[in-house]
Amino acid sequence: MSAASxxxxxxxxxxxxxxxxxxxxxxxxxxxxAAHAKGKSRFADWEGARARCxxxxxxxxxxxxxxxxxxxxKIIERGGHVHWAENAEQANDYVVDxxxxxxxxxxxxxxxxxxxxxxxAGALEKIGVTVWETDLGEFIVQLRNxxxxxxxxxxxxxxxxxxxxxxxxxxxxxxxxxxxxRLVAAARVALRRAFFSAEMGISGANFLVADTGxxxxxxxxxxxxxxxxxxxxxxxxxxxxxxxxxxxxLAVLWPVLATSGTGQPITxxxxxxxxxxxxxxxxxxxxVHIVLVDNGRTELxxxxxxxxxxxxxxxxxxxxxCPIFRQVGGHTYGSxxxxxxxxxxxxxxxxxxxxxxxxxxCSLCTACKxxxxxxxxxxxxxxxTRRDFIATGNVxxxxxxxxxxxxxxxxxxxxxxxxxxxGRKALALVNALGLSGxxxxxxxxxxxxxxxxxxxxxxxxxWWKENGSKNGNK
Amino acid sequence: METNxxxxxxxxxxxxxxxxxxxxxxxxxxxxxxxxxxxxxxxPPITNPRxxxxxxxxxxxxxxxxxxxxxxxxxxLKIILSTVPPGEIYVQNDSKAELTLHLxxxxxxxxxxxxxSSEGPPAEATQASLTLAHGFVAQTGSIFTSSSCGGRxxxxxxxxxxxxxxGDQIVPDIAAALARVPSETxxxxxxxxxxxxxxxxxxxxxxxxxxxxxxxxxxILES
Amino acid sequence: MSSPQxxxxxxxxxxxxxxxxxxxxxxxxxxxxxxIGCEVIFPEDQTCCGQPGFNTGHWESALPCAEHFVRVFSNxxxxxxxxxxxxxxxxxxxxxxxxxxxxxxxxxxxxxxxFELAEFLVRVAGVTDVGASFPHAVAYxxxxxxxxxxxxxxxxxxxxxxxxxxxxxxxxNAGECCGFxxxxxxxxxxxxxxxxxxxAVNLEQSGAEYxxxxxxxxxxxxxxVFGATGRKxxxxxxxxxxxxxxxxxxxxxxxx
Numbered sequence: 020m021s022a023a024s025x026x027x028x029x030x031x032x033x034x035x036x037x038x039x040x041x042x043x044x045x046x047x048x049x050x051x052x053a054a055h056a057k058g059k060s061r062f063a064d065w066e067g068a069r070a071r072c073x074x075x076x077x078x079x080x081x082x083x084x085x086x087x088x089x090x091x092x093k094i095i096e097r098g099g100h101v102h103w104a105e106n107a108e109q110a111n112d113y114v115v116d117x118x119x120x121x122x123x124x125x126x127x128x129x130x131x132x133x134x135x136x137x138x139x140a141g142a143l144e145k146i147g148v149t150v151w152e153t154d155l156g157e158f159i160v161q162l163r164n165x166x167x168x169x170x171x172x173x174x175x176x177x178x179x180x181x182x183x184x185x186x187x188x189x190x191x192x193x194x195x196x197x198x199x200x201r202l203v204a205a206a207r208v209a210l211r212r213a214f215f216s217a218e219m220g221i222s223g224a225n226f227l228v229a230d231t232g233x234x235x236x237x238x239x240x241x242x243x244x245x246x247x248x249x250x251x252x253x254x255x256x257x258x259x260x261x262x263x264x265x266x267x268x269l270a271v272l273w274p275v276l277a278t279s280g281t282g283q284p285i286t287x288x289x290x291x292x293x294x295x296x297x298x299x300x301x302x303x304x305x306x307v308h309i310v311l312v313d314n315g316r317t318e319l320x321x322x323x324x325x326x327x328x329x330x331x332x333x334x335x336x337x338x339x340x341c342p343i344f345r346q347v348g349g350h351t352y353g354s355x356x357x358x359x360x361x362x363x364x365x366x367x368x369x370x371x372x373x374x375x376x377x378x379x380x381c382s383l384c385t386a387c388k389x390x391x392x393x394x395x396x397x398x399x400x401x402x403x404t405r406r407d408f409i410a411t412g413n414v415x416x417x418x419x420x421x422x423x424x425x426x427x428x429x430x431x432x433x434x435x436x437x438x439x440x441x442g443r444k445a446l447a448l449v450n451a452l453g454l455s456g457x458x459x460x461x462x463x464x465x466x467x468x469x470x471x472x473x474x475x476x477x478x479x480x481x482w483w484k485e486n487g488s489k490n491g492n493k
Numbered sequence: 494m495e496t497n498x499x500x501x502x503x504x505x506x507x508x509x510x511x512x513x514x515x516x517x518x519x520x521x522x523x524x525x526x527x528x529x530x531x532x533x534x535x536x537p538p539i540t541n542p543r544x545x546x547x548x549x550x551x552x553x554x555x556x557x558x559x560x561x562x563x564x565x566x567x568x569x570l571k572i573i574l575s576t577v578p579p580g581e582i583y584v585q586n587d588s589k590a591e592l593t594l595h596l597x598x599x600x601x602x603x604x605x606x607x608x609x610s611s612e613g614p615p616a617e618a619t620q621a622s623l624t625l626a627h628g629f630v631a632q633t634g635s636i637f638t639s640s641s642c643g644g645r646x647x648x649x650x651x652x653x654x655x656x657x658x659x660g661d662q663i664v665p666d667i668a669a670a671l672a673r674v675p676s677e678t679x680x681x682x683x684x685x686x687x688x689x690x691x692x693x694x695x696x697x698x699x700x701x702x703x704x705x706x707x708x709x710x711x712x713i714l715e716s
Numbered sequence: 717m718s719s720p721q722x723x724x725x726x727x728x729x730x731x732x733x734x735x736x737x738x739x740x741x742x743x744x745x746x747x748x749x750x751x752i753g754c755e756v757i758f759p760e761d762q763t764c765c766g767q768p769g770f771n772t773g774h775w776e777s778a779l780p781c782a783e784h785f786v787r788v789f790s791n792x793x794x795x796x797x798x799x800x801x802x803x804x805x806x807x808x809x810x811x812x813x814x815x816x817x818x819x820x821x822x823x824x825x826x827x828x829x830x831f832e833l834a835e836f837l838v839r840v841a842g843v844t845d846v847g848a849s850f851p852h853a854v855a856y857x858x859x860x861x862x863x864x865x866x867x868x869x870x871x872x873x874x875x876x877x878x879x880x881x882x883x884x885x886x887x888x889n890a891g892e893c894c895g896f897x898x899x900x901x902x903x904x905x906x907x908x909x910x911x912x913x914x915x916a917v918n919l920e921q922s923g924a925e926y927x928x929x930x931x932x933x934x935x936x937x938x939x940x941v942f943g944a945t946g947r948k949x950x951x952x953x954x955x956x957x958x959x960x961x962x963x964x965x966x967x968x969x970x971x972x
Contacts, residue, residue, distance in 0.1 A: 077526065084515040203703070267668065293682045301643070323521055384893035386864065426778075475739050478735050479730050
């Protein structure tokens with residue numbers, strides 16, 4: 020059992036019995052469900068929209084090299100810089116080096132999951148740069164020194180009261196009655212100071228557009244706009260899988276992303292960046308750098324079976340629908356990407372041995388498959404991750420014996436009858452000795468959380484032998 | 494002139510290694526994909542773009558003042574400014590604005606201190622901006638804008654953004670707006686669709702207007 | 717009673733855990749099938765469909781089991797299973813599990829002939845009224861595999877609506893998983909039981925006395941959760957309701 024797996028179990032036990040947490044998350048998710056349903060109803064053909072988005076992303080992935088080169092060329096033609104990073108270290112080194120040579124003291128950052136994945140903020144802080152998360156949810160969890168809880172709403176696990184207390188403590192701002200409007204206003208004031216003093220703005224990218232060489236960035240708050248308008252240097256960090264063939268593809272990707280993420284028709288600020296500001300423009304960054312990050316993505320690409328995982332547009336819909344996420348929440352997973360997508364992405368790009376357990380934290384209810392706007396077959400990917408996890412030898416001896424037994428017992432009826440009979444007799448003995456629920460109970464993994472099953476007097480096949488051929492009506 | 498840092502990753506070979514791994518995967522035979530589901534099938538037709546634009550704005554809290562002529566637009570601007578706290582107004586002024594925005598600009602010259610986009614970016618204390626737009630998108634009630642409309646900050650720094658445009662600038666949908674990007678915004682370093690005021694639901698999923706961007710987005714739609 | 721429709725031969729595919737732990741599920745299924753005039757055959761060589769091995773990534777351990785299943789059931793025209801997830805394993809997942817097996821084509825063919833019970837009754841036999849009577853408040857829990865994998869949404873409700881004296885209660889958040897998930901129930905028991913608890917709260921809100929489903933594994937799990945949390949709710953597999961009668965023993969009416 021990996022350390023990450025033990026940590027997951029420890030946190031899951033705590034969260035599963037935290038009824039306050041459960042109620043808060045259920046409330047948030049029900050609100051999302053309603054908004055999402057309303058958003059989908061704006062489409063004449065939602066399934067058609069999913070099919071088109073899936074096809075567009077698949078086209079991008081199938082021709083990833085071609086489109087990345089096209090994108091790079093256009094950016095460079097306009098004086099932009101493109102840096103290719105195989106891993107987190109190479110990506111961080113580039114940005115840190117840039118900050119150092121450009122005398123950057125303050126950075127403002129708009130939301131970017133990949134920058135969390137590579138721990139960019141930490142790398143910058145090490146050289147004395149102050150990094151401000153500007154997305155309100157990210158700002159809040161940054162003040163609390165914790166990772167984001169959810170990829171779209173990072174602070175959904177906190178009540179307004181908790182946020183008010185946090186602002187009082189960390190910002191010296193006392194917001195009367197924890198009013199959300201006033202809390203947002205307090206954050207706006209604090210972050211305005213950062214926006215206007217930062218030398219560098221770092222953003223992610225929702226899409227990298229190949230045919231026009233543009234970076235597409237969507238935010239509701241406008242922090243992405245300020246991050247990319249005021250500081251003199253703009254750095255974009257993006258996973259290589261973000262590239263799409265054409266700007267016209269955004270006509271369906273933008274509405275679908277917004278619908279799946281929050282139920283909106285389109286995100287408030289849907290931005291396309293061509294590069295640094297040009298002559299005649301009153302403002303904007305003087306230089307733009309794009310950092311293209313691999314960090315395990317080519318692992319997913321290398322296998323025809325797993326390539327579809329790269330279609331993900333990070334909308335969060337699968338997290339929202341997942342009944343396990345709704346119980347344990349985003350901090351239990353221990354990985355930057357939680358929920359169904361994270362339980363595939365992290366084991367596949369990071370380490371199967373260390374993170375493969377996440378693919379088992381799933382009841383295979385398959386609800387995620389129905390909501391993914393790019394039609395990734397998430398349940399199938401979870402099953403394949405489990406298969407490969409076992410194939411790489413991550414099996415406890417007891418489990419190995421158990422499944423060898425399963426293989427033997429299910430291959431023929433006489434064996435099956437024997438093993439079934441032995442099992443029931445053993446359980447009956449355990450119950451008779453009053454050992455049910457104790458450490459000696461072989462069914463303890465079941466009875467720890469449920470009342471014990473009553474054992475039948477005989478199996479169905481034994482009943483059939485006695486009564487089955489009698490053709491009577493009950 | 495900054496040195497081109499792209500050369501750096503070419504030196505270390507990271508770019509080549511990544512592209513080689515990608516090329517190997519992309520070389521795998523794949524079935525030819527079916528034709529894309531057409532946009533006309535995905536989105537309901539927009540029979541009355543102007544009405545749709547107005548309805549969407551009502552939904553996303555964009556204020557719209559419909560006017561018949563420039564006199565009406567000047568009147569509307571004065572009404573809007575009467576609800577904007579005292580302070581500087583940032584106005585787009587370039588060759589395009591000279592043709593279309595000058596009447597409005599001149600009408601408010603005496604009412605407010607003005608700062609012009611030709612002078613530089615808007616100040617933190619700017620109370621409102623006045624710009625043109627490239628179009629209005631009916632499908633989502635969005636403003637189609639770019640850095641050629643007074644720069645980047647004009648539409649995001651001040652707490653109130655006022656857009657002046659004409660009814661014939663309304664386009665039906667996002668696809669139509671994107672199709673006009675090459676012709677409308679030939680070199681602009683920033684292009685965008687802005688839909689309503691800045692907002693967030695990050696606190697208990699309660700929608701709050703006016704996060705980092707403008708709390709108010711106002712459109713003066715002439716004829 | 718001797719028309720070809722009513723003396724249909726049906727082979728019973730009994731899930732391993734039903735055979736060993738919940739035999740009443742299969743006994744009630746036999747009762748219902750016979751009541752609508754089917755001749756029920758129980759191929760005694762069957763063992764399991766292999767789902768526990770497949771779902772946990774131990775595909776090697778599940779393969780001989782699946783091949784055995786295919787051999788046992790290849791000779792039967794119509795196979796009925798009182799469990800959506802097991803029927804789904806055969807129909808939806810055998811092609812993948814047996815991808816490199818010589819029995820792959822046969823497996824796909826068998827999969828087309830396996831039906832979950834409610835699916836069989838309504839879509840194949842054309843029956844919705846099996847002459848049942850069950851004077852209790854009942855909520856239907858739409859199990860995940862049955863709905864999302866097999867597309868069985870309304871058939872169980874059609875059967876339940878025809879039950880005399882039944883008081884059907886809508887279930888809030890019905891589509892949310894009960895938390896069983898096979899080995900998930902023991903690997904992550906704490907999450908599994910929390911999900912069961914959430915389902916139980918919704919059931920109590922519905923005012924139902926019983927919860928029913930077409931997946932007995934969901935019911936087995938919920939039963940344990942009710943017991944552990946001291947709830948008065950009871951579980952009953954769909955065929956248990958359908959097999960009940962007020963004693964009038966009315967014959968099944970064919971609706972097609």
